[in-house]
Amino acid sequence: MTVNATGAVTGARSISLDQPLLRSADFGDLRLPNRVVMAPATRARAADPGLVPTELHVAYYAQRAAAGLIVTEGTWVSEQAIGFVHVPGIYSEEQAVGWRRVTDVVHALGGRIVLQLWHTGAASHPDHHGGRPPAGPSAVDPREKSFTARGFQDTVTPREMTAADIGATVAEYAAAAENARRAGFDGVEIHAVGPFLLPQFLNRRLNRRTDAYGGDRARRRRLLLEVLDAVCAPWQGRRAGVRLSPYWTSGLFTPDEETLADYDELVAELDERPVAYLHLRGRDLVEPGATPDLDAFARYRRLFHGPLIANNGFDRESGNAAVEAGVADAVGFATHFIANPDLVARFALGHGLAQGDRATFYSGGAEGYVDYPAMEWRG
Numbered sequence: 001m002t003v004n005a006t007g008a009v010t011g012a013r014s015i016s017l018d019q020p021l022l023r024s025a026d027f028g029d030l031r032l033p034n035r036v037v038m039a040p041a042t043r044a045r046a047a048d049p050g051l052v053p054t055e056l057h058v059a060y061y062a063q064r065a066a067a068g069l070i071v072t073e074g075t076w077v078s079e080q081a082i083g084f085v086h087v088p089g090i091y092s093e094e095q096a097v098g099w100r101r102v103t104d105v106v107h108a109l110g111g112r113i114v115l116q117l118w119h120t121g122a123a124s125h126p127d128h129h130g131g132r133p134p135a136g137p138s139a140v141d142p143r144e145k146s147f148t149a150r151g152f153q154d155t156v157t158p159r160e161m162t163a164a165d166i167g168a169t170v171a172e173y174a175a176a177a178e179n180a181r182r183a184g185f186d187g188v189e190i191h192a193v194g195p196f197l198l199p200q201f202l203n204r205r206l207n208r209r210t211d212a213y214g215g216d217r218a219r220r221r222r223l224l225l226e227v228l229d230a231v232c233a234p235w236q237g238r239r240a241g242v243r244l245s246p247y248w249t250s251g252l253f254t255p256d257e258e259t260l261a262d263y264d265e266l267v268a269e270l271d272e273r274p275v276a277y278l279h280l281r282g283r284d285l286v287e288p289g290a291t292p293d294l295d296a297f298a299r300y301r302r303l304f305h306g307p308l309i310a311n312n313g314f315d316r317e318s319g320n321a322a323v324e325a326g327v328a329d330a331v332g333f334a335t336h337f338i339a340n341p342d343l344v345a346r347f348a349l350g351h352g353l354a355q356g357d358r359a360t361f362y363s364g365g366a367e368g369y370v371d372y373p374a375m376e377w378r379g
């Protein structure tokens with residue numbers, strides 16, 4: 001078999017509908033026709049000052065509607081949440097109207113779509129906040145980068161959130177979830193991966209608080225659990241997923257034994273709550289082309305009994321293996337969905353995959369966004 005630059009395959013293919021990834025699944029109150037989940041990917045295409053999704057967003061998600069479930073790009077719950085340029089929000093009426101166009105088209109095409117709720121906390125930059133430092137759990141610089149109009153810039157020492165700030169933040173998540181419901185989404189996903197607000201509160205190096213939101217593990221996870229309760233409220237049934245990255249490594253984030261114990265307890269608590277699914281970003285691959293470490297997911301499979309999505313470095317073969325082994329119910333694909341809008345059909349037909357162009361991941365405009373072609377089939 002040979003694969004050309006756009007992923008067209010000539011020679012032997014392996015057409016099969018009998019793949020674990022192509023089986024249907026029940027996720028909370030959603031029925032997924034397949035287990036190929038489009039993982040969240042920031043694409044920085046909301047260029048207008050109101051950060052409203054446009055027709056480009058409608059086309060992008062419509063092209064990918066065959067996914068078992070679409071998780072949108074991270075989307076701001078409020079202006080305070082902002083930490084990256086040209087990312088859409090869900091805190092204004094105009095934004096909700098823009099998203100309604102996206103959900104209407106995805107649903108008309110038979111798809112399911114949840115909105116990822118994002119807040120960067122201290123992993124932002126004064127450029128996003130009128131020159132004032134962003135707020136975080138404590139006055140500790142997370143030593144990350146924030147993408148601003150002047151390019152990637154180093155984070156600064158944030159302002160410590162007051163009790164009133166924390167209460168306002170939970171209320172902003174609640175309002176964002178209500179807007180998402182009105183905009184026609186099938187649910188929401190709490191973005192608690194990477195170096196952003198909710199993982200900052202979980203992190204004992206960044207969260208030095210001595211109030212009800214810092215100190216021991218139970219206090220450090222309190223904000224996340226309050227946010228979960230808040231975003232569940234607008235929905236009937238199980239419509240809120242949680243995305244975690246216990247193994248995240250950057251700045252002051254290290255997956256040591258203490259961190260993993262934090263996450264063990266957190267996941268056990270999530271198991272007690274009406275969570276639609278748990279979306280886990282696993283360990284980074286040791287080298288390109290390596291296979292994801294399934295034990296990294298099995299650890300949480302033992303603690304969480306609802307639907308589990310595994311993500312990070314999967315392809316058709318390793319994704320099928322994860323579902324077959326029972327460590328995950330579905331698999332999230334981010335980079336493959338960027339470059340292969342028809343990823344589910346490519347998996348079904350055993351077709352090769354196109355490679356995405358990293359230079360256009362966040363570049364704005366249609367190029368590298370809505371112009372990846374469907375597969376070319378050559379007999």
Ligand SMILES: Cc1cc2nc3c(=O)[nH]c(=O)nc-3n(C[C@H](O)[C@H](O)[C@H](O)COP(=O)(O)O)c2cc1C
Binds near residue numbers: 043072311312332336
């Ligand atoms: C361009 C790009 C943007 C991303 N944006 C987000 C995001 O908004 N929210 C999130 O939780 N993860 C985000 N991720 C992480 C992906 O969801 C995923 O965890 C990562 O790419 C590994 O999965 P993959 O090997 O299937 O690409 C992003 C990744 C990429 C490449």
